[in-house]
Amino acid sequence: MTSCRDNAGRYLREHFSSADGILELWECFVEQCPDMTLVADALDHLAGFHDYYRQPRQATKYRAEAAALRKCMAKVTA
Helix, strand or coil: CCCHHHHHHHHHHHHHCCHHHHHHHHHHHHHHCCCHHHHHHHHHHHHHHHHHCCCHHHHHHHHHHHHHHHHHHHHHHC
16 A cells, blocks of 8 residues: 555656756746745755765855845845
């Protein structure tokens, strides 16, 4: 017998395991997220993931994107 969690995991792996699928998930997240600070936090979290797996260049890119997003948000709200 499978659980809802197993079925959801299987569905996600089948449909979103490629680079295009991951990008599609990211776009859905950004589109549905009412607070862009959460998006910036998610980028920082992704940077930490890349730090953990010793991928400093990728981590730096995500941190830079998070910083740029925060800077843009500051300009909009100022």
